[in-house]
Amino acid sequence: MLKKQTLASSFTSGLNGILTVPGDKSISHRSLIIAGMAIGQTEIRGLLRSEDVLSTLCAMRQLGVTIEDDLDKNVIAVKGVGICGFNSPEKPLDLGNSGTGVRLLMGAIAGQPLTARLTGDASLSARPMKRITDPLQQMGAQIGYLPKNEGKGLLPVTITGANPALPLSYSTQVASAQIKSAIMLAGLNARGVTIISEPHISRDHTESMLRHFGVEVEQRFLTDGRHQVTLAGEANLKAKNILVPRDPSSAAFAIVAALITPESDITLPAVGMNPQRIGLITTLIEMGADLDIANERLEGGEPVGDIHVRSSKLNGIEVPAIRAASMIDEYPILSVAASCAQGRTYMPGIAELRVKETDRIAEMARGLEACGVSVDEQPDSLTVDGQKQITGGTTIASQHDHRIAMSFLVLGMVSQQTVSVMNTETIATSFPQFASLMNGAGANIYAPEV
Numbered sequence: 001m002l003k004k005q006t007l008a009s010s011f012t013s014g015l016n017g018i019l020t021v022p023g024d025k026s027i028s029h030r031s032l033i034i035a036g037m038a039i040g041q042t043e044i045r046g047l048l049r050s051e052d053v054l055s056t057l058c059a060m061r062q063l064g065v066t067i068e069d070d071l072d073k074n075v076i077a078v079k080g081v082g083i084c085g086f087n088s089p090e091k092p093l094d095l096g097n098s099g100t101g102v103r104l105l106m107g108a109i110a111g112q113p114l115t116a117r118l119t120g121d122a123s124l125s126a127r128p129m130k131r132i133t134d135p136l137q138q139m140g141a142q143i144g145y146l147p148k149n150e151g152k153g154l155l156p157v158t159i160t161g162a163n164p165a166l167p168l169s170y171s172t173q174v175a176s177a178q179i180k181s182a183i184m185l186a187g188l189n190a191r192g193v194t195i196i197s198e199p200h201i202s203r204d205h206t207e208s209m210l211r212h213f214g215v216e217v218e219q220r221f222l223t224d225g226r227h228q229v230t231l232a233g234e235a236n237l238k239a240k241n242i243l244v245p246r247d248p249s250s251a252a253f254a255i256v257a258a259l260i261t262p263e264s265d266i267t268l269p270a271v272g273m274n275p276q277r278i279g280l281i282t283t284l285i286e287m288g289a290d291l292d293i294a295n296e297r298l299e300g301g302e303p304v305g306d307i308h309v310r311s312s313k314l315n316g317i318e319v320p321a322i323r324a325a326s327m328i329d330e331y332p333i334l335s336v337a338a339s340c341a342q343g344r345t346y347m348p349g350i351a352e353l354r355v356k357e358t359d360r361i362a363e364m365a366r367g368l369e370a371c372g373v374s375v376d377e378q379p380d381s382l383t384v385d386g387q388k389q390i391t392g393g394t395t396i397a398s399q400h401d402h403r404i405a406m407s408f409l410v411l412g413m414v415s416q417q418t419v420s421v422m423n424t425e426t427i428a429t430s431f432p433q434f435a436s437l438m439n440g441a442g443a444n445i446y447a448p449e450v
Contacts, residue, residue, distance in 0.1 A: 006395075007405075007435060008420040008448045009412025014263035014311065015441040021251045023048035023244040024272050025430050027302065029056050029100045030181070030209050031078075031242045033108055036065040037188065038080035038213055040239030047076050047244055051429040052098035059105055062089040063116070080239055083188045084112050084163070092117040092156065097124050097357065097400070097429050100178060103132050104206075106159060107182030110141035111189040113163035119156040123357050123400050129153040131174075132182050139165045139186050167192030167233055171226075174352060175325040177203035177276075180229060184210065184217075190233035201227040202325045203276045205302075212301045213237040245272035245304045249329045249403075250431045252280050256333045257410045257438065258309040259289050260340040265310050266441060273303040279327030280334060281307075287314040287341055314341035316386055321349025328352055331382070332407040335364045338384035339373045340414055351380035357426075358399040367408055370394040371415060393417030402426045406434055409445055420448060 028048040033056065035042035047053065057076075061067055064087035066079040086109065093116055095102040102118055106129070109116050119125070130153030133143045140162025145153060167190040172179050175198045184206055187194030207217050207229060216232035251271045258264035273296060285291055290312040296305040314337060327334070331350055338345035353360040365377040368384065372391035376383040392415025398405035405424045412419030427434050435445045 003425060004423060005425040006420055006422050006448060007409060007424040007445055008418050009409040010418045010444040011415060012261050012413045012443050014261050015254070015258045015266050015438070015443060016264065017441045018267050018269065019254050019437055019441055021246045021254065021268055021271065021437070022050070022431060022433065024247040025050065025053060025249065026100060026177070026203060027205050027209070027244050027272070028053045029098070029104055030205055031244060032056050032060050032067070033104055033185070034209050034213055034237065035078035035239065035242070036060045036063070036080055037083050037108060038237035038239045039082050040080055042078045042080060042239045043241045044076040044078065045074060045243050048247065050432055051096055052101060055094065055096040055098045056101035056105070059093040059095060059101065062091065062093055063087060080237070083235060083237060086112045086114050088114040089116050092119045095120045095124060097121050097426065099124060099127055099357070102155070103129070103178040103182050104185060106132050106136060107185035109159050110136040110139060110161050110182070111165040111186035112161040115158065115160040117156055117158045125155040128355055129155060129157060131179055133157065133159070135168060135170050135179070135183050136186055138170070139168050139183070139190065141165070141186070165190040167194050169195040172196065172198045174198070175200050175202040175227070176352070177206065181206040184229065184231050187231050187233055188215065188235045188237070192233050194231045194233060195228065197222065197226045197228040199226060200322055200325060201276060203274070205274065208301055212240050212242070243299045245299055245302045246270050248272050248277045251307065252330045252333050253406045253410055253431070253434070254438065255284065255291065255307065255309050256337045257413055257443070259284065259312045259314060260337060260414050262311055268307040268309070270299065270304045271307050273305045276326050279323040280330040283317070283319055283323065283327065283334060284337065286317050287337065288312055289314065316341045316343030316345040318346040319348070324349045324352065329403060332360055332364050332403045333410065335368060335382060335384050336407050336411045339368060339387060339390060339411065341386040344383060344385050346381065346383045348381040350382065357401040358404065360401065360404065363399055363401065363404050364407070367396045367404070370396065371411060371419060390415040391417060392419045395420040395422060398423045398426065400426045402429050402431070406431065413443055
């Protein structure tokens with residue numbers, strides 16, 4: 001249990017220097033799980049050591065995977081047990097606040113002959129899981145929720161995996177990398193081909209990493225525009241070393257902070273440039289951001305680049321709804337950028353934000369209004385009217401959501417009065433060094449005296 005913490009953020013005259021953000025959270029989760037399902041030893045470099053990822057690491061150990069952590073060399077060694085090698089854990093797998101960790105592990109467990117109970121903290125236990133477990137049940141897994149939670153599909157849940165899993169052809173109504181990945185991980189042990197189609201392409205880190213480990217995975221766009229993934233079952237994963245790129249979702253906070261604060265000039269090296277993760281960068285450039293990418297290259301099968309950002313005058317735009325899947329975690333910080341832009345920014349097609357760590361549409365709208373920003377909240381959209389001056393001078397209840405917390409600490413950097421944020425301890429779930437890294441570049445984030 002993390003100790004409750006409040007942080008405050010005051011006006012800054014600019015950010016400067018080189019900011020090295022942590023490893024990609026999505027890829028860190030996948031590297032531990034997929035390496036654990038391979039045969040042989042995988043060395044992972046650059047793993048994000050956040051609360052969420054460490055929860056996945058602990059769960060993998062409970063499932064019988066040997067993992068050695070060499071902090072001095074920043075190397076994680078995972079001795080894989082194969083696609084049917086997990087053991088039934090003696091105690092429940094507690095994934096803390098990690099939605100990615102719990103949902104991907106559901107898929108991995110559903111395709112193996114074991115039984116495991118998965119649980120999490122209060123925030124994670126309020127998030128819907130049936131859209132993950134329903135297709136896994138169709139693949140032969142036995143799913144058991146508590147009677148009071150059955151209808152909503154809330155944790156805890158007990159899963160008994162299928163042996164073998166049944167191949168599945170599944171069409172999702174939303175573009176979700178977590179749904180897709182869970183089905184794919186279960187399908188690794190299926191006798192046949194598993195096919196998943198989604199309205200449009202979502203993050204494809206799982207597809208890339210499985211190919212890296214030797215699995216036959218195909219991606220294509222259908223004539224109606226849907227994206228389809230085909231995975232060959234009875235797979236044989238061969239251990240391959242992984243270099244985790246730096247997280248574009250974490251970089252987003254520094255990027256927006258530099259854009260909206262005066263006299264800023266920062267560089268963020270080796271940030272992941274997967275096309276399904278850079279919707280925010282595309283959007284900010286459309287808004288007028290002075291931002292460029294240099295030294296683009298491949299590292300560990302993923303594209304990376306060095307991002308150079310300078311203070312900019314932003315303009316409000318309409319963000320294409322189809323872009324939501326490639327930047328769904330970045331809408332909170334985008335709404336901060338929109339608050340400082342000239343004109344109105346309309347963000348449609350973001351209903352998925354209502355089932356994240358909290359209802360991010362509602363919480364961003366409430367917090368922005370408290371800081372003097374005019375917003376219009378609708379069921380699946382948020383509209384923000386840019387302000388010449390942000391008043392601030394308020395305390396934000398982050399609702400234990402790390403991205404809400406960091407977004408309002410960034411807004412405090414351009415506010416006339418200090419912005420305080422409660423329950424910022426959850427920042428450790430994804431970006432433990434956030435405050436120290438930003439302060440090193442010129443921010444003024446601090447723990448206020450009680």
